[in-house]
Amino acid sequence: MSLSSVLAFWTVALLLIVVPGADWAFTISAGLNGRSVIPAVSGLVAGYAAVTLVVAAGVGVLVAGSPALLTALTLVGGLYLMWHGVTTFARPSMPHAGESAGTDWRTFRRGVGVSGLNPKGLLIFLALLPQFTDPRGAWPIAGQIGVLGLAFMITCGVFYLGLGTLTRTTLHTRPAAARLASRLSGAAMVAIGAWLVLDRLPI
Known part of the structure; x- marks a missing residue:
């Protein structure tokens, strides 16, 4: 596996990460609540x-090849985003200190759900990662996918740590703006989740 392949994948991955989506909305919401954005970003990663x-083990190919399984995964992921978006909109996060460790753990779990249950993320991995692997290389395909996935995770972690920290720093002394940003992020998660669900429902 050549360094140029890793760098090419990293460039494409960075472009995908900086485009606003469910991860953005979740990070901004988490940035307005709790002592740190690290639990939220750690959950996403x-x-x-x-x-x-999943992709390295070959399970992703089975999921992509099974319309029923992919539909079920999409519905679960979409409904999860909608639920989290509704709760965020109804109870907008406000910047304050003194959150408990349990809140950090809950935020981490939600982060895992936001990224891990996102079927679009799985499809991105299925569509992108194989294009940057070398079947004739010295490394097995699973190992190459692991390296590319690690590059994606590191980039994702660095970017969302910056985004969440910027959110806290900018809105910490602006409660009205923080409340609005939190509600907008909740509405964005509802919209993205609804789009995922409607995209899979028969017309």
Whole structure:
């Protein structure tokens, strides 16, 4: 596996990460609540780690080849995003200190759900990762996918740590703006989840 392949994949992955979506909305919401954005970002990265393992193990190909299984995964992921978006909109996060460790753990679990249950993320991995692997290379395909997935996770972690920290820093002393940003992020998660569900429902 050549360094140029890793760099090419990293460039494409970075472009996908900086495009606003469910991860953005979740990170912004988490940035307004809790002592740190690390639990939220760690959850997102852990979710993508699970997706990487699934794809490397070949399970992702089975999921992509099974319309019923892919539809079920899409519905679960979409409904989860909608539920989380509704709760975020109804109870907008506000910047404050003194959150408990349990809140951090709950935020981590939600982060895993946001990225790990996102079928679009799985399909991105299925569509992108194989294009940057070398079947004739010295490394097995699973190992190459692991390296590419690690590059994606590191980039994702760095970017969302910056986004979440910027959110906290910018809106910490602006409660009205923080409330609005939180509700907008919740509405965005509802919209993305609804789109995922409607995209799979028969017309």
